[in-house]
Amino acid sequence: MDEKDMKILDFLIQDGRKPFTEIAKELNTSESSVRKRVKKMEEDGVIKGYSVMVDTPKMGYTVVAQTGFDTNPEDFLSVAQELCTFEEVKKVFTSTGDHMIMTEIWAKNGKELSEIIFNKLGKIKGIKKVCPAIILEQLK
Amino acid sequence: MDEKDMKILDFLIQDGRKPFTEIAKELNTSESSVRKRVKKMEEDGVIKGYSVMVDTPKMGYTVVAQTGFDTNPEDFLSVAQELCTFEEVKKVFTSTGDHMIMTEIWAKNGKELSEIIFNKLGKIKGIKKVCPAIILEQLK
Amino acid sequence: MDEKDMKILDFLIQDGRKPFTEIAKELNTSESSVRKRVKKMEEDGVIKGYSVMVDTPKMGYTVVAQTGFDTNPEDFLSVAQELCTFEEVKKVFTSTGDHMIMTEIWAKNGKELSEIIFNKLGKIKGIKKVCPAIILEQLK
Amino acid sequence: MDEKDMKILDFLIQDGRKPFTEIAKELNTSESSVRKRVKKMEEDGVIKGYSVMVDTPKMGYTVVAQTGFDTNPEDFLSVAQELCTFEEVKKVFTSTGDHMIMTEIWAKNGKELSEIIFNKLGKIKGIKKVCPAIILEQLK
Amino acid sequence: MDEKDMKILDFLIQDGRKPFTEIAKELNTSESSVRKRVKKMEEDGVIKGYSVMVDTPKMGYTVVAQTGFDTNPEDFLSVAQELCTFEEVKKVFTSTGDHMIMTEIWAKNGKELSEIIFNKLGKIKGIKKVCPAIILEQLK
Amino acid sequence: MDEKDMKILDFLIQDGRKPFTEIAKELNTSESSVRKRVKKMEEDGVIKGYSVMVDTPKMGYTVVAQTGFDTNPEDFLSVAQELCTFEEVKKVFTSTGDHMIMTEIWAKNGKELSEIIFNKLGKIKGIKKVCPAIILEQLK
Amino acid sequence: MDEKDMKILDFLIQDGRKPFTEIAKELNTSESSVRKRVKKMEEDGVIKGYSVMVDTPKMGYTVVAQTGFDTNPEDFLSVAQELCTFEEVKKVFTSTGDHMIMTEIWAKNGKELSEIIFNKLGKIKGIKKVCPAIILEQLK
Amino acid sequence: MDEKDMKILDFLIQDGRKPFTEIAKELNTSESSVRKRVKKMEEDGVIKGYSVMVDTPKMGYTVVAQTGFDTNPEDFLSVAQELCTFEEVKKVFTSTGDHMIMTEIWAKNGKELSEIIFNKLGKIKGIKKVCPAIILEQLK
Known part of the structure; x- marks a missing residue:
């Protein structure tokens, strides 16, 4: 995991549905690079899943x-x-x-x-x- | 909140990125109905946001x-x-x-x-x- | 339960033997109205019973x-x-x-x-x- | 406090609005005797008051x-x-x-x-x- | 137990071997009165015994x-x-x-x-x- | 402190007013020997005092x-x-x-x-x- | 154990491999005296062994x-x-x-x-x- | 740190004064190799010092x-x-x-x-x- 991965994670922790295009724009990279990195983190188990935060x-x-x-x-x-x-x-x-x-x-x-x-x-x-x-x- | 809302939430708690079309299919309803209900729950604050589950x-x-x-x-x-x-x-x-x-x-x-x-x-x-x-x- | 019920309860919590006529007077209502409301609260289980407070x-x-x-x-x-x-x-x-x-x-x-x-x-x-x-x- | 006082108290702990006539009947005594004893216990502070038991x-x-x-x-x-x-x-x-x-x-x-x-x-x-x-x- | 008994006990709690004559003198009473009171307190179980305080x-x-x-x-x-x-x-x-x-x-x-x-x-x-x-x- | 001192202490812990003559008899020694040993233990601070055991x-x-x-x-x-x-x-x-x-x-x-x-x-x-x-x- | 033993121990607690010649010099005594004392403390069980302190x-x-x-x-x-x-x-x-x-x-x-x-x-x-x-x- | 380092440490945790020659023999290596490894671990701070284990x-x-x-x-x-x-x-x-x-x-x-x-x-x-x-x- 490099610093770019950490930044992508930070965005997704804030908003798990944030479109990869927006993340890519903020990190000055391409949508496909973000997608590839996220997929890698999913495969490595760094990302275990996505969820919704509810008001119980x-x-x-x-x-x-x-x-x-x-x-x-x-x-x-x-x-x-x-x-x-x-x-x-x-x-x-x-x-x-x-x-x-x-x-x-x-x-x-x-x-x-x-x-x-x-x-x-x-x-x-x-x-x-x-x-x-x-x-x-x-x-x- | 009715029972259909609860079921939608259950799907999103399991997978916060699950496409509305898939949710709609499983609930025998339309994608627009799911979207409307999710939007309503977001406005009411039942859904407070989306997040990623990470392996710390x-x-x-x-x-x-x-x-x-x-x-x-x-x-x-x-x-x-x-x-x-x-x-x-x-x-x-x-x-x-x-x-x-x-x-x-x-x-x-x-x-x-x-x-x-x-x-x-x-x-x-x-x-x-x-x-x-x-x-x-x-x-x- | 409306506000009048709450007020009647407050009187009875203070003094469980307070006559309904006195409660009625203080609330500007009739004794039969107080009696009816108390009976309703007893039936609904809001009032579970009456007791005496003792000095053990x-x-x-x-x-x-x-x-x-x-x-x-x-x-x-x-x-x-x-x-x-x-x-x-x-x-x-x-x-x-x-x-x-x-x-x-x-x-x-x-x-x-x-x-x-x-x-x-x-x-x-x-x-x-x-x-x-x-x-x-x-x-x- | 004698045993009769204790029995009167037991009745009132169960039901703080129980009429003195009923208590008197169950204890084979007169209503005025019950009333006198209750008044005495109120004056002595054994009975501190009456209340209603509510379902919060x-x-x-x-x-x-x-x-x-x-x-x-x-x-x-x-x-x-x-x-x-x-x-x-x-x-x-x-x-x-x-x-x-x-x-x-x-x-x-x-x-x-x-x-x-x-x-x-x-x-x-x-x-x-x-x-x-x-x-x-x-x-x- | 009256006040004189309490005073005798206080002396004995301080010094369990204090002679009764000395206790009697300090309380302006007779040795036989002290002896009788101590015996009474022993019989009543107020005094359960005598002991020595040791430095463990x-x-x-x-x-x-x-x-x-x-x-x-x-x-x-x-x-x-x-x-x-x-x-x-x-x-x-x-x-x-x-x-x-x-x-x-x-x-x-x-x-x-x-x-x-x-x-x-x-x-x-x-x-x-x-x-x-x-x-x-x-x-x- | 030798074993005889310990035995004397045991007697006094049981009964702080036990006469030295009785202790002496039980230990096959003289009253003056007991008295001397007790005095020594008092001076050394092993015995800190005597007391009465009360039923509070x-x-x-x-x-x-x-x-x-x-x-x-x-x-x-x-x-x-x-x-x-x-x-x-x-x-x-x-x-x-x-x-x-x-x-x-x-x-x-x-x-x-x-x-x-x-x-x-x-x-x-x-x-x-x-x-x-x-x-x-x-x-x- | 005398004071010299304590000082030797203090040196060894600080540095368990400190040569006996150095300890001897600091205590103005001979290497053989230090060795004898250490051996005595090992035999008496005062010294139970030597170890290395690690950064876990x-x-x-x-x-x-x-x-x-x-x-x-x-x-x-x-x-x-x-x-x-x-x-x-x-x-x-x-x-x-x-x-x-x-x-x-x-x-x-x-x-x-x-x-x-x-x-x-x-x-x-x-x-x-x-x-x-x-x-x-x-x-x- | 490799496995040989771990084994050397194990020996020294057991006996902090164990001669390097003995450690070398048990590990089928040379005394100078042990010495070099120990020195390296001291410099890296893995070994923080040596001590004596005492019976307090x-x-x-x-x-x-x-x-x-x-x-x-x-x-x-x-x-x-x-x-x-x-x-x-x-x-x-x-x-x-x-x-x-x-x-x-x-x-x-x-x-x-x-x-x-x-x-x-x-x-x-x-x-x-x-x-x-x-x-x-x-x-x-």
Whole structure:
């Protein structure tokens, strides 16, 4: 990855649908060069995909919870992988924080969050503790 | 927002660059109807923008840290807003977890993270404590 | 619920036995209108009931403890429901705080609190940890 | 307080508007005896008042937060007293738990909770930290 | 217990071997009155015994540890009682702090403390976690 | 200190008023030898004093709190020393636990504990946080 | 150990390969005296060995983690001993901190750390929780 | 760094005084090649120095404390650097754990540790909290 790749990425992080012609113009290069570089970054896995940024409350999800999971160490990997299979769980990563598995869960309201956590996720074998923190407002 | 809007959003969350013609075909509707609905959701702020999903280690950021900030309550809002202005701070939100301000910071390595936190962010007036947790691996 | 309903509720939260005639007078409406609205709110479940506010130390309960319970996730719902059946447990709710089940327990003294927690509640299947915090003084 | 007082209180805790005639019948005593005893308990401060139990989500308060406050010790009493003056703060008590001042705050949504905590309460002199925990569902 | 009893106790808390004649003189009463009151307080269990206050480092115990124990709730009472039977465990009480069982353990050095905790106490059935805090210096 | 000293101490820890003649008989030595050894241990500071063990609830202290104090490091020593001067503070020591200063405080009830902590101790310069844990029952 | 031994140790702690002739010169003694004293300290176990101090990032270990382990008390000793057998675990000690077993683990990156902790160490029988903290920069 | 460098380092980590001739023999290479490689690693800073591994209790240090420091963010770097200047502070590093500055401090006993922490280190400007954890036994 050279500096031009980084600049292209910066544009796409800001606006994932920005036309390559516009990016090319701003970088004083050709549309085909931008296209080739983006394709290369997609093939290398630098770019993993494209997404839309949504306003979750406006979608009806009034409760977005960063939720940590504690597991028995021997169940850690299977729990992390099984969490990935749930539609309500939007993100899963491992971390050095208070909980080694962190997730982001979307729910319509507090009662639905309880049900997702305890009736669905809580039944995964090996989970010992679940710790949700509610996001109050996203600023950036 | 009706069910068709939700389905369109689901497609775009999976792939933010998916052509409207393909979405239209899968939903048995016209491209212009999809375009109109997407435009409406953009105007209403349901769709806040588009982005690219990147592999941070492959970009050279070996240290991605979910970093909590504690502040004096009277400085809370100004700190949260000032954090948004730093390029290294990719996300900022308020939360009911251990720290009321949570951020995501990208750094080349541990030493750079120290420098960002203490030489740059730590100088914002009103910050009392900074608690970084390193993301080890993103699974979803 | 309109603004008049909210005002009636405000009066009743202050004084749950306030006569409807007095409420009607203060809101410039008729007693039958207040009665009808209250009945509607009772039917809709906005009003769940009426209660008396007591001074627990004067009743002989020198120890009122906000007590958190940790459970295995798969036992969470059954534990929460079983806690509701104990007379000493006055409130039960689920929360995003340090403990996902929070209760309020009344006891004559510290020794009785120990006995309630360990000889009675502690025997519910699935409880892993019990964390009481004593209320020192209620100010509002 | 004798046993009959305790029984009267039990009835009123269940239903604060229960007519004295019904209580009298169940306790095999006269309505005037119940009335006298209740009046005595009101004068002694055992009964501090009457209230209505509401369903906060149905009232439009989707976020009810048990919120702890840390203060400098010398500001503890003034902070606790000032918190009592805010309409949004429904309960205030001192506790041996993680935070010596605990409150219950009602808000329409997460954003309003942020604003109450930081724009209003956070400006009280002497507060060092604010820790909200969201009530997901009240079971009893 | 009247005020004279409290004063006698205050003298004995300061100096548990203080002769009754001296206490009597300071309280303007007779030695037999003091003796009778002390005997009464012993019979009532107000006075549970007499002890000597020692300097543990000078006795060769360089490590005195306030040690908390977490247990499964159903094993709480049996663990607390079994801890009382160990000679190295000088005090045992139940508490609302971070650990519901708190003890005081005396050891010659850090290695001996490890051995007491893990080879002896750790084998009591039902203990889940042991948390020692070393007393650095006793000031009062 | 030799083994005989240790045995004498063991007797006195059990019963601080045990007559030297009885100790002498059990150790097959003379009363004067015991007296000499005890005097030596008093002079060396191994024995710091004698005390009476009391049942605090029976004395009217329904709330005994192990209370931790956090201070600014530069005020640590002066705070610890000033805490020693309060009659309500029965013990003071420094520790490696969650709070570097730990105390034992006796109070008639929760409200008095609040007043001691905030109206008296909280005014010592340099204290940042006060964390009381209530002793529920002393078992040994 | 006398003062001269301490001074020799100080030199060797600074530079473990410092020739004995240089140490001898600085202490105004003979090389053979230094050699004899060092040998004595090696035999007594005061000196446990010699090592090289390395820059772990320059060796390719970008993630060095101080990692705490919680175990069931009865498995504590076997877990601690088994951890010592892993090549990736550079240090193991028992501590009064938040975790009674502390280790230092070296890994190439976050993903490798996850794998070491969960695929290797996590399979040791008796481990309940693993808490890594990443060292950002070593200053001394 | 190639594989041969890594093997040389492994030998030196085990025994920092191992003669190069022995290392050369085990790696089937010449002493001058080992010497050259070691010199190169010293110049590159991979090898930062050599040290002796000591048994701290046998040296008279009965208390070795891993001690965390919390600071105001703006004082973080100056505190970390000033801690490096104290002889009693053997290691200093920054970390993502509970405390961003971690140190290792050696003391003769608990009382000396108190004095080092509060009379010496605690006076560094900007330190807010000091958290020592005592190492009980080093196993590796």
